[in-house]
Amino acid sequence: MVKLLNENGEVCISANVITTLVGDAATNCFGVKGMALRSASDGLVHLLKREAMGKGVYVTYNDDSSISIDLHIVVDPGVNIPAICSSIISEVRYKVMLATGIKIQEVNVFVDSVSL
Numbered sequence: 001m002v003k004l005l006n007e008n009g010e011v012c013i014s015a016n017v018i019t020t021l022v023g024d025a026a027t028n029c030f031g032v033k034g035m036a037l038r039s040a041s042d043g044l045v046h047l048l049k050r051e052a053m054g055k056g057v058y059v060t061y062n063d064d065s066s067i068s069i070d071l072h073i074v075v076d077p078g079v080n081i082p083a084i085c086s087s088i089i090s091e092v093r094y095k096v097m098l099a100t101g102i103k104i105q106e107v108n109v110f111v112d113s114v115s116l
Contacts, residue, residue, distance in 0.1 A: 002067065002102050013100050015059050018067065023053030025095040026071055026109075029087050031079035036072040036112040045112040047074050066103040069096075074113045085109040 002018075004011045023035050027050070035048045035056030048056055060068040069092060075084060089107045096104055 002061065002065070002100070004101060013102065016054060018059050018069075018096060018100065018102070019054030019057040021096050021099055022057045022059075022069055022071055022092050025091045026057075026073060026088050027053055029084060029091055031076050031084045032088065033074040033076050033115045036074045036110075038072070038112060045072075045074070047113075047115060062105055064103075064105075066105040068106045068108070069104065070108045070110065072110045072112045074115045075111055077114050077116060081111055085111070 001015065002013045004013070026032055027034055033047060034050075035053040036045050037048055037055050038045050056072040058070040060070070062068060071088070071092070073088070075081060088109050092107050093104050096102060
């Protein structure tokens, strides 16, 4: 949970809010099929449904009140993966900063699969 202080009091933002914002921003980028989750039992990558997209996002809270974000995605075949990742990083930074005001130290994108 991130706590932001202002002149009127304290605002607490849960990790679920951040993961939902990140998942929404990433899946709205061109070429992204959806969020991915690697199963611990069989090691396979599963495409997450729209309502569970936050499960492919991992938020780390840093000592300087910033966050680091790791997100796992599935992309469409034939797309330029570096261009998609660059677009996702920019979009995630913009959407999370706009909605929460939290400083983002880094955004790491992991392409786990290409899906037809």
